[in-house]
Amino acid sequence: MRRGAWRQRLSKWRRKERPCVPKSILVINLMHIGDLLLVTPILRTLRTQFPQAHIALLADQKLQDLVKNNQNIDELITIDKKGQDDGLFPYLSFAWKLRQRRFEWVINLHQNERASFLAAFSGAKTIVGYATAVLRHCFTKYMLNRKAEKHQIESHFDVLRELLSVTERDDQGLEIWLDADAKEEAAAIWQREVRHERPVVGLNIGASWPTKRWRHEHFAKLADRLIERGYGIAFFGGPMDEEIVAETRALMKPDTQEAVSVFTGKLSLMQLAAVLPFCRVLVTNDSGPMHVAVAMGVPLVTMFGASPVPGFYPYSNTSVLIQSSEPCHPCGSHHCEHHSCMWKISVEQVEKETLRLLEASPEELASDRAGLGPHECRIIR
Incomplete structure (x- = not known):
């Protein structure tokens, strides 16, 4: 030729x-x-x-x-x-x-x-x-x-x-842009719903699958302990989460309710993104709000049971992921008879990591993140 x-x-x-x-x-x-x-x-x-x-x-x-x-x-x-x-x-x-x-x-x-x-x-x-x-x-x-x-x-x-053949990447993590109206609405909503001066920890207790959810009893106990330490609690989630939030609140101590604010079912997605940064930390299951918090730069603690860690860990080095040690993790199943992967993640472990994000010095937090990439969370196994 x-x-x-x-x-x-x-x-x-x-x-x-x-x-x-x-x-x-x-x-x-x-x-x-x-x-x-x-x-x-x-x-x-x-x-x-x-x-x-x-x-x-x-x-x-x-x-x-x-x-x-x-x-x-x-x-x-x-x-x-x-x-x-x-x-x-x-x-x-x-x-x-x-x-x-x-x-x-x-x-x-x-x-x-x-x-x-x-x-x-x-x-x-x-x-x-x-x-x-x-x-x-x-x-x-x-x-x-x-x-x-x-x-x-x-x-x-x-x-x-x-x-x-696009080999160069420009990766600044997850991104959401707020409009001016959303910021104003968020400030007004926060002022209306939060009637105390405590620093606030957000709790997102819902998830798309039941197997992704930490126990209601655990969330209730964690909330009580954080309130005793001087923090306020804000519950998030969509309309489908209103029932489980009510069940969780019913398990909490009666004298803690004045430190609790409920945003569940009350926010659009834009308002959720605008309100989350008012929280010092978010404790969350693997869920949509977890990724919204990452996009808005909110430090978080999350618990992974059925969810595969490599695929969907929070894309942020200000986040902590507590990974189940059960041998069946991660099953990826939507339903489970024993649900032990999430039930055996202890309140003490989640409280410890939450308080570290809240109270550790900048030097201590920098030490925690040493060796991590800019979008790589710290994993506790």
């Missing part, structure tokens, strides 16, 4: 392996609070690497507060998964409208049928990311989500590096 022909083939191969600089990029993530926030370092990196590109994010409409002010995107596209876009025909109509946008790159960071189809049907020149087995052949390149092996954000960066 002539030398010129070989050069032509090599040139075509290189163009295929290294996509051209895109004019428009769509990132898809239709998952929950924490999962959506774990995409924000990817958005920042794309903005840094492709400053002239139009970058859009497709997310669940009910979570738009978390990303609507994100300064690294030009456009937020939302899908009402449980409302007007639910059902076959509304969903196909949404997919058709998305296809008309003619994005050059589509990056799918949600490995399920709905997101994979939207990516595959987008008509983009380059379609990469996670995909279901049926739709993989429609992607330019795909890979499995490696959240079982490494942090979810690291797996997302693998998509950029391995499938799009």
